[in-house]
Amino acid sequence: MPILEVKSLDLSFGGLRVLQNVSFAVEARTITSLVGPNGAGKTSVFNVISRLLKPSGGEVWFDGTRLDTLRADQVARCGIGRMFQDPRIFAGLTVFENAMSGTRLRANHPWHALVRDRATRREWDDAEVRVRAILGDLGLGGRLDDKAESLSFAEQRFLSFARCLAAEPRLLLLDEPTVGLDGQSIGGLIERMRRLVDRHGITIILVEHNMDVVLGISDRVHLLVQGEVVASGSAGEIRQHAKMIEAYLGDRYVAADP
C-alpha cells in the first residue's frame, strides 16, 4: 500500500504544459528519486504535492487524504515536509528560532501563548529539547543564538533541513539537498537520510542531479523528461539504463556535481 500516490497529474501555465499525465506511487519507508534535465518539471511536482501550485488535472493522495484540494499549510499538517532548492532560511531570526518555526504547538495560538497552562508549557519545553537535539546532530548546536544570515551556505542548508525535521514529517520532499555541499557534508546528509528512513520510518522523495547520490541511496528512481515520466525502476535497473540516461541528459549528468 503506497503512502503517496500521484495520479495523472497535469499542470499548465497558459499554453505551456509543465506536467503531462505524471503518475507514480511511493512506498512508505523508502527513498524515491526524481531525476531529469533542467526544466523537466521535477520541482513542479514538488510544488503540486506541497500545494504551492494547483494542478490543472489529476490527484495527489497521501495516506488516505487527498492533498490537491487542501491549502499548503494543511498539506504540511498532514505530515509533509519540504526543503527548497535554496535554503530559504529566515535571515532575521536566530538559528534556534528558525528551527523552532518548524514546530506546530499549542503555543502558536495567541491565547495559549498568553495563558501558558501546564500542557502548553510541557509541549513547548519538549519541542525545544527536540529542536536542540536536531540542531546538535546537524552540527549547529554551538550557534543557536546566532542570526541565521551569519551561517555559511552549507550551514544554512543544514538549518533548513533541521527546520523541516522539527515538524516531525512523515514524508520529506528534498529539492537538490546536496547542491553547494562538499563531499564530507554530502556523506553526512546521505547517512542522515538513510537513518531517517530506517530508524524513524520517514519516507523521502528526492530531486537530485548528483547521480552518485541518486544511485547510491534510492530504492526507486523516476526519470522525468519534458513533464513526463519516461522511465521508472530500482536504482539497479536505472543503472542498467545508463545509456538512456546519457542520451537524455548528456554524460555531464552522470558525473558528480563539483
Place this chain on the structure above:
Amino acid sequence: MGYLVTLLTIICIYTMLTASMDLILGYAGLFSFVHAALCGVGAYSAAFVMLKLGWGFVPSALVAFAATALVAQATAMITVRLDEHYFILGTFCVGNVILSIFENWTDVTNGTSGLYGIPVASLFGWTIAPGAPYLVFCVALTAMVLAVKWRLVSAPFGIALQAIREDEIVAAVLGHHVRHVRTVVFVIGAAMTALAGVLLACYLRYLDPTSFDFPFTILIWAALFVGGSVGTVGTVVGPAILVLFPEALRFVGLSGPHVANVQQALYGILLILLMMFRPQGFFGHHSVR
C-alpha cells in the same frame, strides 16, 4: 510639574500605539495605514457610550475593544490577502472610509465639530483625577499592554509571526496558516490601539476626526523606526524621543515665528540620518524594509 505629567501621559499613550504597531509591522511585517483610524474607532466608541449612556471606564473600554476588533476583523478580511504594497493601499482606503464616517455620521460623532465634554476616567465609582493620578493609570495600562505583547511574541506565536514576515511561502509549507495568523495579530494589535484611543479620549476630553488622520499613523511609524522595531525598549524610547525632541528645542532657546518650521526640518533630518546610519532604530533588532 503639570507640564512634565502632560508629556509623560502623551508618551505613555504613544507607547501603547507604538507597541501595537510593532506587533503588526515589526513582527508581522504588515505596513498598516489604518492604525490611527482604528485608534479613533476605540476613542469614539468609548466616548459615545460615556457621553450618551454615562458608562464608566471599564465598560466603555470593553465596548471600544469590541467595536475596534470588529472593524479590524473586517479590515483584515479585505486586506491580509493582498501583497505588500497593495496591503498598504488597502489599509489606506479603509482608513479613509473610517475617517469619512467620523466626519459624516453626525448622530454619533458630531461630525467635524467633534465630541466634547468627555468625562474624566472613573474606575468602579472612583474618579481618576487628571494630572498625576491619570498618568499613573496610563503607566499601569501601558505596562500591561507591553507585558501582553511580550508574552505573545516570546512564545512560538511570535516566531510564527516573524517567519511569515520573512518568507510567507516557506512559513505556509511549514504549516502556518498565513492569512489566519495575520488576521489574528491585526485584530490583537487593533485592540491595543483601541485602549490607547480610550485613554486619549479621557485625556483630551475632546475628539474630532483630525485627531486620527494619516499624519498620526505616520507619527507612530516614525516612533517605531526611531526606537526600533521587534522589541520592547524601542517602543518606549521612540515615542519618548519624538515627544521630547520638539520640547528640547524649545529649551535651547529657539523661539519666534519660525520655530515650528525649524522643528519640522530638524525632525525630518533626524529621521533621514537615522534611516541612513541606523535603519533598525536605536533599540531595534530588525530593519523594516
